[in-house]
Amino acid sequence: MDIISSKAIISGGASGLGLKTAEKIINSGGMAVLMDLNSEQGNANAKKLGNRALFVKTDVTSENEVQTAIGEANNFMEGITLAVSCAGIVGAARALGREKPMPVEFFSQTIKVNLIGSFLISKEAANIMQNNTPNTDGERGVIINTASIAAFEGQIGQAAYSASKGGIVGMTLPLAREFARIGVRVNTIAPGIFMTPMVAGMTEELQDSLGKQVPFPPRLGRPEEYADLVESIYRNAMINGETIRLDGAIRMQPK
Numbered sequence: 001m002d003i004i005s006s007k008a009i010i011s012g013g014a015s016g017l018g019l020k021t022a023e024k025i026i027n028s029g030g031m032a033v034l035m036d037l038n039s040e041q042g043n044a045n046a047k048k049l050g051n052r053a054l055f056v057k058t059d060v061t062s063e064n065e066v067q068t069a070i071g072e073a074n075n076f077m078e079g080i081t082l083a084v085s086c087a088g089i090v091g092a093a094r095a096l097g098r099e100k101p102m103p104v105e106f107f108s109q110t111i112k113v114n115l116i117g118s119f120l121i122s123k124e125a126a127n128i129m130q131n132n133t134p135n136t137d138g139e140r141g142v143i144i145n146t147a148s149i150a151a152f153e154g155q156i157g158q159a160a161y162s163a164s165k166g167g168i169v170g171m172t173l174p175l176a177r178e179f180a181r182i183g184v185r186v187n188t189i190a191p192g193i194f195m196t197p198m199v200a201g202m203t204e205e206l207q208d209s210l211g212k213q214v215p216f217p218p219r220l221g222r223p224e225e226y227a228d229l230v231e232s233i234y235r236n237a238m239i240n241g242e243t244i245r246l247d248g249a250i251r252m253q254p255k
Contacts, residue, residue: 001135001142001234006030007077009070011060011121012086014042016196017146020223021084021230026052028231033073035060035121036087060087060117070124079132082234083125085118085145090198091160107160114164115171118145122175122186130182137237140183144230145172147190149245153252165190169243176241185240187233192247194221214248221246 008025012018013034022032026049035058036042046055054076058069074080091110095102122143129141147168154162168188176186193199193210199220202210211219229246233239 001081001139001237003231003234004029006082006234007079008032008082008084009035009073009080009121009125010084010086011035011058011117012088013084014038014045014055016086017191017194017223017226018084018086019045021086021227022049022053024224024227024231025082026050030082031077033069033076035069035073060085060120061112063120066117066120066124070121070128074128080125080128081132081141082230083121083129083141083143084230085121085143087117088114088146088164091164092157093160094157095159102160107163110160111164111167114161115167118168119171121145122171126175126179126182126184129184134183138183139185139237141185142234143175143179143184143186144233145186145188147188147243149190149192149247149250149252151190151243152245155252156255172243173241180240185233185237187239187241188243189226189229189233190243190245190247191226192221192245192250194226195223214250216248218248221248 006025010018010022013022014036022034025032031052034042034046034055039057042055046053056069056072059065093102132140134140145168148165150158150162151165151169172186172188179186
């Protein structure tokens with residue numbers, strides 16, 4: 001698949017990893033629809049990206065909103081060939097807090113946003129992609145979800161977050177196998193410690209401390225490096241059903 005002619009939907013596209021991915025696609029000649037809850041940021045960044053970009057306010061936990069947003073994206077771009085799910089919440093809390101155990105609503109909300117949101121984007125995007133004209137390999141589209149290294153080495157306080165990201169890893173291969181018949185690939189990126197909006201709000205000292213935990217390169221990951229991997233996956237038809245760690249060889253400690 002050639003990114004020059006890509007038509008992408010990106011959840012969490014108003015900032016961070018999602019925005020850098022949108023910039024990569026637009027700068028390469030493709031089109032992008034940013035899906036996010038932050039209307040102010042989303043509209044402003046879509047305007048900066050130009051007339052090949054559009055923002056659609058979307059709550060990824062709502063099936064109706066996801067269906068509506070993907071319908072708008074399909075009309076705007078006259079098709080969808082790439083779906084990237086970057087929308088997510090951290091969901092950091094101990095199961096046994098200092099005052100009381102974690103409320104189940106906290107756990108379930110993390111699952112809804114991170115896991116169910118990614119599933120909704122995946123299945124609705126695939127529903128559109130199956131109508132695309134296939135390329136010479138019979139390929140019609142690519143779906144890329146975002147997990148985390150916390151799916152493999154969750155720290156204390158990450159039970160909800162790790163469960164949500166582990167679920168994304170777990171559904172990657174079954175979806176790839178199912179969507180093979182329509183020529184749609186499914187992959188997952190599991191980033192390590194990246195310079196996201198949340199990390200950018202930390203002190204420089206804390207950012208440096210986090211970066212030094214990475215074996216090599218000893219720094220925080222850059223959102224453009226995530227976007228580069230999205231492009232590589234999109235281009236390479238043999239990358240399918242895979243979860244790729246993008247983490248500089250870090251392995252997280254218990255806390």
